[in-house]
Amino acid sequence: MKTINYPYLAVALGLFLSFVVTRGSQVGSDGETALPLLTLLIANECAFILTAAGVFIGFKQLKTINFKVTTQPLYAITVLLCILLTGQFALLGIKLWPL
DSSP states (O other): OOGGGHHHHHHHHHHHHHHHHHHHTOBOTTSOBSSOHHHHHHHHHHHHHHHHHHHHHHHHHHHHTTTOTTTOHHHHHHHHHHHHHHHHHHHHHHHHSOO
């Protein structure tokens, strides 16, 4: 696999892990989350690193084509989604972390 395709993979896995973390962090009637806290934190951290790497690789690729979004609009949208998912995972990790 070429590294140029990594942001597509990062978005797909990021969206899946976002679904898992948000559904797993819902508190049930007994006051417990659906998934243990450590599992949620590890999944969230892995997803953050995964999407941050997608941002890095995608940004590097866009830089090589001089940010001509018209040549690869789908790729630019994918990198933008990686940026948004990275921010979401950062905020979700702070929210999940017990103080």
